Amino acid sequence: MSDERCTQKKPYVVDVEAGKYAWCSCGKSATQPYCDGSHKGSEFSPVVVRIDGKKTVAWCGCRATKNPPFCDGSHARL
Secondary structure, three states: OOOOOOOOOOOEEEEEEEEEEEEOOOOOOOOOEEOOOOOOOOOOOOOOEEEEEEEEEOOOOOOOOOOOOOOOOOOHOO
């Protein structure tokens, strides 16, 4: 049974550089919105994405997005 945690009802808006990022899908990471391995032993795993260039990213904070790991506005319906 999933027990992902809504860490905040808004996105984490972060300026990022090109590279790989592991978004926390369980909501237990101390380094939100990024995975720190807190999911170990659960059904969760991070969502790894490659960002091709410097940009501003809106990472989902509520875990209700239909487009993980990115915010799609689902937090407005919680």
